[in-house]
Amino acid sequence: MRELAEKSCFIFFLILLSFQSVLASQKSFRQPKPCKHLELYYHDILFDGTDAANATSAKAANQTALGNFKFGMLVVFDDPVTKDNHLLSPPVGRAQGFYFYNKKNDYNAWFAFTLVFNSTENKGTINIMGADLMAEESRDLSVVGGTGDFFMTRGIATIKTDIFQGAKYFRLKMDIKLYECY
Template identity: 30%
Template sequence: MLSNKLIFCVSVSLAVLVVILLATLSPLPHRKPPSKPWLALSLYIQQPLTATVPNTHTVAPQDAGALIFHRVLTKGPKNTSRVIGKAQGFIIPVEQFAHSGFNIIYLTFDTHEYSGSVSVQAKNSGRGQKDELSVVGGTGSFAFVRGIAVLTQKDDRDTDLVVPYHIRLHLKYPNRSRTLPAS
């Protein structure tokens, strides 16, 4: 009986100690959320250098064709620009899936300034040289953001250069000064 009480007390004490250590030693995000409610970023999604890329797959029958992609996200337009993250997504470009909730692009950042991701809903994308997409959330430095993502690609058919997509993010952080009413 005494040993059971002793084991219980030691277990509770260790659990409390672990919680306190985790709370004090856990890493903090790279950057605090900005004090301004808006943030504007200009980035580039690099295209593969060849037409066939092992990390781009067409899934499903030809008439449905889903595009799953993984691209590098850079600070500048050149493929030698500083890498700041990655762009990954799942797009079903067929008309009956144009309004699908599955058409999402995830922009993941891993820099000293930003750590986290932004989720962009790609409804009605790919119809022209400029697409305005909805930012539907984020994590880390971008927790709960909303806004727009303007995706453009310069038409450069005269050259054989691979042109990256330019993405301008206009992000709005939630109002953190509001308090929730007590129930």
């Protein structure tokens, strides 16, 4: 009888342990809800040598002779960020940073920039960086920190090319989901 009770306790312990591991695994598959969500538009007007008054970005280093995809070209920018897709809408902030083309056989860039907010709605910065795989419909960049209303934030900025007008102008739609907010 004692042996049967010991076996029953052992089996109960195994069932409890497996049930607990199932609950733990289900918990890890749950997507956390963002603590803050922003939808913004980033407008970039590349200086072409003629329109300095309207340009918001400029080449800082020319492309190399390796390939036909601007490999090595570095662009610095101070671009307006708006709530809607209209370039002339009042900006809610500025995107300040750089991108460089880093693939020899296709268009691909790497971004590092800070969204600088100074409005009644938001004050502070969000730092974003990562690969812009231009062939993809949407790309995820890492939100790696911030200041002010976004102090030490973490999250994902999903970008989509909203419009592209040659080498002169492009607009990105940014869907920013922050998962660490303090």
